[in-house]
Amino acid sequence: VGKSGLLDLGYVAFFAIGAYTQAILSTTTSLNMWEILPIGIGLAMHSGVLLGLLTLRLRGDYLAIVTLGFGEITRIVVLNSKFTGGTNGIPNIPPPPKIGPIVFDIMNPQNYFYVVIVMILLTIWMIRRLSVRRAGRTWEAIRQDEDVAALMGVNTLIYKLWSFVIGAAVGGAAGVLYASKVMVISPDMFKFDVSILILACVVFGGIGNIWGVILGAGILAYL
Numbered sequence: 001v002g003k004s005g006l007l008d009l010g011y012v013a014f015f016a017i018g019a020y021t022q023a024i025l026s027t028t029t030s031l032n033m034w035e036i037l038p039i040g041i042g043l044a045m046h047s048g049v050l051l052g053l054l055t056l057r058l059r060g061d062y063l064a065i066v067t068l069g070f071g072e073i074t075r076i077v078v079l080n081s082k083f084t085g086g087t088n089g090i091p092n093i094p095p096p097p098k099i100g101p102i103v104f105d106i107m108n109p110q111n112y113f114y115v116v117i118v119m120i121l122l123t124i125w126m127i128r129r130l131s132v133r134r135a136g137r138t139w140e141a142i143r144q145d146e147d148v149a150a151l152m153g154v155n156t157l158i159y160k161l162w163s164f165v166i167g168a169a170v171g172g173a174a175g176v177l178y179a180s181k182v183m184v185i186s187p188d189m190f191k192f193d194v195s196i197l198i199l200a201c202v203v204f205g206g207i208g209n210i211w212g213v214i215l216g217a218g219i220l221a222y223l
Contacts (some may be wrong), residue, residue, distance in 0.1 A: 001199065002208040003131065004163040005143030007060060010051070010067035010212040011198045013074035018175025020078060023090040023092040023185050033096035034182045037173060044172025045165050052164040056157055058144070071195055079187040089186025096180050104180070112181045117184040119177070123170055124210055130166075137164055143208075 001007060002104075021040035025031050031039075055066045078084040095104040096115075103110050130136050138159045141149040150156050179185050197220065205216025 001202050002210075002213070003127070003136065003143070004160060004161060005146075006056075006163060007064040008067045008164070008167065009064045009192075009195050009199065010069075010071040011167070011171055012190050012192065012194040013051075013071040014048065015077065015175040015178070015194065016074055017044045018049055018172035019039065019190070020084055020090070020160065020175075020180040021172070022179040024083065024094050024177040026094050026180070027069040027090060027092060032094070037176050040176035041169045041172045044168045045177070047142030048168030049161065052161040056160045068192065068195070071190075071192060075187050075190050077139050078190070085186070087187065088182060089189075091184040091218040093179050093185070095185045097148075106183075109181075112177070115177060119173060120214075126166075127210065135159065135162065180223065 018040040020179045021043050022033060025039065026033065051067070051070050055063060056072075058066060079087060080143075098104060102108075102111050102114075104146050131139075138154055140151070141152070141154060142156055142159060146156055182189075201217040201220050202213050203216075204220060205214065206212030
């Protein structure tokens with residue numbers, strides 16, 4: 001929304017994909033959260049590619065409606081699938097293994113927040129690096145006027161897809177970490193209002209302003 005001007009209302013789908021990847025793999029295999037994290041990111045990116053290829057020729061409200069539908073379809077699929085636990089969800093998700101003296105469990109919740117801070121800083125670093133390069137300038141051009149950008153020779157579909165996939169990757173990573181913290185997930189955790197809250201944080205803090213979005217997210221989460 002901020003960098004390339006794509007009104008996506010399906011964030012919750014990528015968040016759910018990451019969370020269910022963590023839940024299913026951690027309870028059925030010997031993989032831990034750190035090993036599942038790249039898998040969850042990869043699956044979210046893959047779903048972002050599939051959705052983007054089908055929808056990114058749409059614009060504005062039409063794109064928003066289709067991505068909204070994707071988020072609801074994802075929730076309905078996990079609600080009616082046996083391997084996702086259906087309405088009961090998936091309990092007994094193990095926490096991440098400790099890193100040296102740092103232990104992740106319900107007695108040390110602050111350690112999860114440290115990991116979240118590191119992930120946020122890595123995401124900010126990645127976005128800022130991309131913003132000052134060709135990709136960032138192209139996204140800004142698409143946001144300002146997609147037709148003019150295309151007329152100047154920009155492959156708008158590729159750059160919009162790139163933006164979509166990066167957003168999906170961040171959502172998938174957040175989902176993996178979230179599932180490992182709450183240790184039980186269900187479809188009720190991934191309703192449409194999650195996407196609305198994320199969009200509200202972006203708009204409230206200032207579209208395209210990273211530090212403003214952090215402030216907006218903090219205020220809205222506190223409220």
